[in-house]
Amino acid sequence: MGYFELIIACIFVNNILLAQFLGNCPFLGTSKKMETAVGMSMAVVFVTVMAGTLTWVIYTYILVNFDLVYLRTIAFIVVIASLVQFVEMFLKKSIPALYAGLGIFLPLITTNCAVMGVCVLNIDKEFTFLQALVASLFYAVGFGLALILFAGLRERTLLARVPKPLQDTSIALVTAGMISLAFFAFQGMV
Amino acid sequence: MIKRSFFGLVKPKLQYEIIDEAQAEPVSIKTSKQIMLYIDQSVDPSLENAGENAGNVLLKTGDQVKTGQKIAMTDDAADYLLSSQSGQISKISTFVGIMGKNYTSVTIDVDGESSQNVDEGFKNVCQAPSLENAREFLTGLPGQPDFNVFFDSEKPVKAIVVLGVDDDLLSTTNQYFVKNNIIAIKTGVDLLCKITGISNAILIVPQHLEQVAGSSGAVVKTVDSEYPSAHPELIMRHILASEDGESKSKSGIAFFSAEAVCAIGAAYNTGKLFLEKLVTFVSKDGNKQLVSVPIGTPLQDILNEFNETLNDGDRVILGGPMQGISVFSADYPVLPDTDTIIIQDKNQITERSDIACINCGECVRVCPANIQVNQLIRFLEAGQYEEAADQNDLFSCIECGFCSYVCESRIPVFQHIKLAKHTLESMKAAEESNA
């Protein structure tokens, strides 16, 4: 698979969120406002790229070599958790506005399946380092794209006269389903 | 009522009324029994302790008033009206108008001696025209001239704009004065320039009156015939090309209607206050007639003149079809700024609905202020007024009413906008008074 196809596949066809169901909690949690969605997307891109490549290196050069493959889960989560700590400290110091905007969601990236999922997928699909880098970046971009598009729709849905039991999360899930359906448009393009 | 045209490729147009050669002369209507004056302030005269700074109560029931006498509730009140008739005060009451505004209504039983019983207050000062005595005596003239703008030292007035156009549809009042009374306008403009010391006077007229307007001595500018181009906000932006970002009150422009300018000129020239309002009366069958009627005359007197009967469910509108207000009784009087009176039959009224916005976008296309009304209305219906102001330009609205006119869901958009602005402004006022 060429890199172009890989990119299209990561963003659209195998969208991490809409096709692989990873990262739903932040997806629903940070999509009520466009600004938050944009901030969260950027944070996820940043963390995913770093985590995706770092875990690939650790897996390939440490875990495999020392026959510690079974420690994959624990190793990955520790890497991701420390990374997020680092990003948090960095943002707090250098971009306080963004830090304030993302609020509680930064630590939650730690427990975001999308980041962990990308790291695991990179290994499962036996990507090379470069492929893992590209895939991490564009999976995250796909996540961000879906999140931002979703926020656009959701800003409107939040103002609509949705029946009571469907309000908020329920209708958001239905809307997410429709976005996922729309993304079927790209099926077979790679 | 102007319906949607069959073809709708371009955005809908509403044309202003155009006064033409064949226009019938105004019918003069007399007051039958009483007049009513609505003063923009509430003071309950029965209460002695109306507040420390409320001044002394001036009027009480049974007082005699003369023609042209200032009717104010207290001696230091800024708001007053001028009685167009002489007679005796028979009733003073307060009431709450739209958006929670307080009014005092003063009823005067006319004594039929109006031409003799004239108040001399203005005559004594008219030899020495000044801004102070204009403010003191002339605010109640037809067209309701506002002199307060000249007293705001923070925003000096740079230009005087005379509106020879009518802001709302169906009205021809100001055009009438430009067409038939341009000399009086010249007199008024000269006087205003003199007392204010401002030389920059501009007369705004519709295109067909440009020639006539030339003899006014003011700079003449024209506006086109499509609603709402004669709206003062738009005139300021498009015709006067003032800097963007400033609204009428901030920009140092004093607006006067042509009618008011005529009345000011006449007042200083003759020493007499002219208190007849020129009104376009629109009957149920759509006939339009200019009438001249003393300020304060109840609408019923005009209806009687035209043999118009009201039934349950009909609508009586003071002001134009786009911006006026509908009243609950035909006893309502003609006010100094009433340009139009419209009577609508029950079956001419389009019901408003509670259906949600369908996003048809008609409102967006007609909005002269470029507001995303389709988005705005969603916030307003949800009661999110602050978001509406922050994200959807609530305060850019110039209140032309066009969006409601075209709304396919028949949402009372305009009313929502006014309510939202009012709510936010009163919240802000409350905050400031608390701070």
Place this chain on the structure above:
Amino acid sequence: MHSTLKLTVSHAPFWHNGSSISSKSRNILLASLLAVIPGCYQYGSAAVGVVTLSIASAILWELLINFISRRPISVGDGNAALIGMMFAMMLPATTPWWAVVTGTFFAVVIGKEIFGGIGANPFNPAVLAMTILMLSWGDLFDFNAALLNYQFDFNSVYPLVLSKSFGAPAVESLPLMDLLQGKQIGGIGSTFGIGLILGGVYLMLRGVIRWEISISFLAGIFAAALCFNILNPELYAGPGFHLLTGYTLIGAFFLATEDSSSPVNFIPMLIYGLLGGALTVLIRNIGTHIDGVLYAILIINLVNPIVDKIRPKALGKGV
């Protein structure tokens, strides 16, 4: 001396141009008949059955939801009937009754009502329902298989399948005039090109639909098809073919123009339409799906809220 007269007191403005949702729905229904009647003539009573069932069941679903959610009855605005009609226009005449009923359920209930009714649906309800059904029961909507028992005096292979399977040469022989006259198989109301165009022009002239969307959608198809065709004339059919086959015309005039899911400002409308057209051709030429119109419309519905943020500055705001 107060009179007891009860006058109507209401808010400005006191005029209204008389437009209404129901008159809009009526107009669209009327325009759609120009394509639906020839379709019914072509496919016979089965088509009439599908159309009536679709409209009736759409109305019933809406009534049911009105009832369950204890809201005012809203079928009077004609929108449910319209959704039923749009949905039926895309169906093959052989669609079984249960598929029609399930489809209108997804259109009216899932597509529209649960979002709060008219004006709140983020996606075109009829398109949504159609794609959901096609995902599940693809063979019902495979026009070649579905319409096998009909005898026509023209080539009865779905043109888009021809071009997809055998490339451009396979469809070169199809005269565009024939396609325009409905001499092709397809949905009940989506093959008679002349009717669709007349209906669309009627709606555009009357201001019922926003002409910018329809025109730019068609322009997008034309431009994208031309690019592909120039790139590889052996593989990719030309613009004329793409404009007159599949759901192109119904999509441009009746589906992409649905109010609630489309933008209202000029530039966004152009972007929306062009993107929709281009995506349609992209999906047809390199995607999995036979026809790209439905998915392209879902995608542009999806980007609509973002695109519609491109708007003129309000009075008094900046330059």
Place this chain on the structure above:
Amino acid sequence: MPKTIVQEFTKGLWEELPPFRLVLGLCPVLGVTTTMENGLGMGIATTFVLFGSNFLVSLLRSIIPQKVRIACFIIIIASFVTIVELLMQAYAYPLYLKLGVFIPLIVVNCIVLGRAEAFAYKNKVSYSIADGLGIGIGFTLSLGALGAVRELLGNGSVTVWGDLSYNLSAAFPSYQPFSFMVQAPGAFICLGLMLCIINAVGD
């Protein structure tokens, strides 16, 4: 009023039923519920981790320093996840294949960390076990229910466990599976509608 152990257990079955009342841990809910069996299997695996981590966190709560508590939770949780992963491979391999990437992802399941942080770190061992089991069983039942609905409509049949199954096509011979339900969009929409029903019942 402090709750009893039984209440701590039962709250996970309705008041705080995940993922409906506690809208967390949605990824496995959406990802693995194409069949009922998968849903139940995932639920059981998660319950095991929840039980283990709640137990251990609660047990060690006086030793674990406040500042590094999250790190400690993660290590504990990840260890249990790895154990589940290995055990499943050894004894339930077909299920492991179907649940795929979602097993290692239990480590980031918001519910597990959430319970450790919000409950086990603050409560006695017995209560924490009740809490973990209650939430876990509630989660398992929810996943099973969602899986059952999706499998029944989308496949036309439900396999309860092993060979025990119900076939819709047997009752309605002309039923054609509505396979939308087992695909990605169907997962979201089905979960959304189930949440709606639960909200309606809850009111």
Place this chain on the structure above:
Amino acid sequence: MNDMVKMVVVLTVLSSVAGGVLAAVNKGTASQIEAQQLTFVKGPAIKAILAGSSNNPIEDRFKIVDGDAEKSFFVGNFDGKANTIAFEGFGKGFAGDIGVMVGINMDEDKLVGAAVTVHSETPGLGAKAKDDPGLVSQFKGLSVKDSVSVTKDGGQINAISGATITSRAVCDAVDNAMKSYQKMKPQLQQEIQKFGK
């Protein structure tokens, strides 16, 4: 300072205990896991293809390095003779690789069967390749010299309706397997001798 020490100590101890426990569990389950993999991933396919063999093909296996990958080969005894061999080929499906186990009779150079092992195709569409024998049964009896492809591409295999991509991938997998077979046949014959008792 005390805090700091405690933090470091707790973390270190916790990590080492976790590492130790995991290492132990890993060791304890390793052999079971390998057996399971064979039984469940390749097992059903092998059993289906080599049905009726007198030995247990899952036990009778050997590995050969082909290119840079190690391949497992399973031996089937028929008519008292180790003459049939099964191994996996891969093709690129609609959503990821599809593995197909093929069985070849080495005496006749003919396919005795094929079965899908791993895939991630759409349930109801591509997944039929595994669940429904319609597609794979068509391979039985083909010669290893034939090239296989779907009818749409001019070949002999009828594709699964609505899943041409999957069907193509299965054909590719079989094709790949047969090509490697032809390439490695001498080596295979050598190895298979060892099982022929």
